[in-house]
Amino acid sequence: MAALSKEAMLNLAEKAVKVALQKGASEAEAFVYDGKATSVGIERGQITKTSRIVDRGVGIRVQVHSAIGFAYTNIVSDSAAVEDAAAKALAAARASKPDKDWKALPERKPYAAVTTMVDGEILALRSEDLVNLASRMLDAVAQADTRVFSVEGGAGAGYVSNAVANSNGVAAFDEGTVVECSLATLAKEGNTVTPICFEFNAERNLNVDPEWVGREAARLAVSALKTKRVETKTYNLVFSQFALQELLYYTLINAVKADSVERNQSPFKDKLGATVGSKCLTIVDDGLLAGGLRTGMFDAEGVPHQKTPVIEKGVLKNFLYDSYTANKQGRESTGNASRAGYLSTPSLEATNFRILSGDKSPEELLGEVDDGLMVSYLQGAHSSNPVSGEFSVVATPAWRIRKGEIEHASRGVMLAGNIFELLKNVSVVANNERKMGQLVAPWLLVENVKVIGK
Amino acid sequence: MKDLLTKTLHTAQDKFSAQYAEVRAQKLSKTMFTMKEGRVEAAKQGIENGVAIRVLVNGAWGFASVGSLDADVLVDAVSDACSMAKAASSRLKNPIKLAQAKPVEDHVEAQSKQKPSEISIEEKIKTASATTQVTLKWDKRIKSCTVDYLDLAGTSYFANSEGTYIEQDKLYVWTKATASAMQSGVFTFSREEIGSTAGYEVFDVETPEAVGERLAKRAVKQLAAKAPKGGVFPVVLGPNVVGVFVHEAFGHLAEADLALAGGVLVDNMGKKIASDLVTFYDDGTIGGAFGSFRYDDEGTPAQKTLLIKDGVVEGLMHNRETAHKFNAQPTGNARAEDFRVEPIIRMRNTYMAPRDHTFDELVEGVKHGYFFKSFRGGQANLDGTFQVGIQEAYEIVNGEIGEPIRNASLSGNTLETLLKVDAVGKDFQLNAGRCGKGQTAFIGDGGPHIRVSEVTVGGSA
Structure with missing residues (x-):
């Protein structure tokens, strides 16, 4: 046809x-x-x-x-x-x-x-x-x-x-x-x-x-062939885009949607203008991003796409709105209505949720890690507590970093913490941006995450 | 319908010399809505008619799907599928073959006391409102309540080039309710899921009062809960957690396509991998259960498939392709979500068989550990690493249930964990769920309460 x-x-x-x-x-x-x-x-x-x-x-x-x-x-x-x-x-x-x-x-x-x-x-x-x-x-x-x-x-x-x-x-x-x-x-x-x-x-x-x-x-x-156990303690973690996509979808992205905020399902209620993340963290929702996988002229209700600042140098700037939530709160829609094709009514969703790059190359970022882990593939992020941001996930595998070099892999490493605390502990943002579904982001270095070794 | 499908099959065989061809048509209608704090976001009704065509040409699969029952469109689609399969076969070293199947002609009618199509949307909204009211009024710390509802009814038609023709009614009723609670900066979250292939009568048992109470109590209880200590502990798992463990941690490994894709079970067929107390089934024949049906989407009758017996791996879940590879019989596990996608190996109702302990006996044996009552989500990797997030859990101290804990998870290696099952309860419960494997399938999972001597518990304390 x-x-x-x-x-x-x-x-x-x-x-x-x-x-x-x-x-x-x-x-x-x-x-x-x-x-x-x-x-x-x-x-x-x-x-x-x-x-x-x-x-x-x-x-x-x-x-x-x-x-x-x-x-x-x-x-x-x-x-x-x-x-x-x-x-x-x-x-x-x-x-x-x-x-x-x-x-x-x-x-x-x-x-x-x-x-x-x-x-x-x-x-x-x-x-x-x-x-x-x-x-x-x-x-x-x-x-x-x-x-x-x-x-x-x-x-x-x-x-x-x-x-x-x-x-x-x-x-x-x-x-x-x-x-x-x-x-x-x-x-x-x-x-x-x-x-x-x-x-x-x-x-x-x-x-x-x-x-x-x-x-x-x-x-x-x-x-991932060469594996060794890692001990239980807090580590500095390098999150690749795969891991960020998993973790942020169920927590941060949910927390900046206007309906979550209004329904008390976001810790960001009453936090506009407050510091919610590290200074090096700037996030925009950009439905017009050139080449973005969610880029288009308008959203699922025909409202123009736009570029909405979400977090600027750690400070919460805006929530995301579709026309229903915007009307309810006397605001303008940010063009964030989304649909599963013709099968559904519009619902609130991020477009291209973009964490802006820093100036360090991935090698330089790794170079700042004396004793840490690199995580990419996570299991169980969807069982995070979407309201509080608490998560308990398994990295399969995680890679051990020592003195800036990847040494070996480790299996079944459990990470636990709170995504919103984690955002405050981002110390380095790399410059290796890539697109992954709705997330557009580089690697992040996050300090002091609790890891349970096996 | 039979003539239309047969004509399409002939095109594949006569014009393209397909080795095998099947056509699957569906006529479905759905009713859905989402209710937030009693407000209906939008009541929805939909019609989905379409046809899926699958052909085997030179040992490669060609698949085409169209949202149309028009004869000319189908001839185009089947031609597309055949020529694409030919293109794909160009680099094929091991051509695909199918296990033998007996041709079947059958007509399966849904047997429900209360057909969802005969119940008004008003009535369905009333039931969801009642659940919401019970939940929100339970405690003022409950801040939100969302109820999703879906019912789906229609007929699927299946014909293949071997002479099988099946008309089968489809009927599903499903609802999911979630609640959140808040107190001095602590947020908690709770969910309940209900599903049936019997009919709307499922709400006579799972009444708004019962569902709302479970939902609300759990969200509120967790407010006072503390974070668990991370580490290795003995645990008692409730049927709800056992179900998700059987499904996620073991079940996916026993799907023959994933087993072939490097899963750990291939080398363990006929071997003892679990404690003597472990017996698992995947059963498509339980009346009314959410994962039950008469024929799968390759026309194979559903059956009760033994996966592990007394700790020994007995079988895998097959479609006709993997059954041929393993020299086994197809088990009726080939399922397609709808006409847009091809059938793949999916679970039906997957569960652990009960044994003889009481719940108290299981708990008595634990000096310091946890009781994981209800799950939030689970996931597994083919190497046998699994993770199950928990939404309701308690400490066990000196053989007694203690304080509630929140945001716990358990993780481990499936095979190691199965060996550490040291007591199995005599109760049994089956839960409705949905499973994602590129497509969504309605499934059931469950079992009795069990005790595991050692698993890794994730927690932040």
């Missing part, structure tokens, strides 16, 4: 809004999603599978007497199905309860120009090209070290477009591409099998480096 055109997407969205209003909605909004993803998959060292997924649909949100209803359908070629979805959204709203805090759907606002997020080269990729990308990655592993086994991974290319329209005049269309290579590896030597190590590279245009992914995934696995 060929992708829907911009005109077809906008027409569909505007028609859905019109139908919902005709059926009695006081306000209506339609979100049309069209996505196509092609991938080839690696299993146990070889390319064994391919897949192409075409998914499109429309989600209709309506307001009747201040109660909200939502319905979606993935049958968009049939106008009766879209009408039926509008009717279901209305029925859901009528069954629901009025929300006294509901004000209105967002109004039309100008969008900032974003560098185009569509790359023709990605659109032109055939499955043979993806097989080639994946093969280059596997070859890089084979050349790097024969002890390394490629467990799973693959290469994929995607195109997503969406259109938002509402009864307040919003009518917007955006589209983008992404390409990704990923590989999970382990190394085997004698009876030793390392934990799974993982590397990936995702970009909005076709400049992924499959050889780098293969080499790095191999290097990490091999470096």
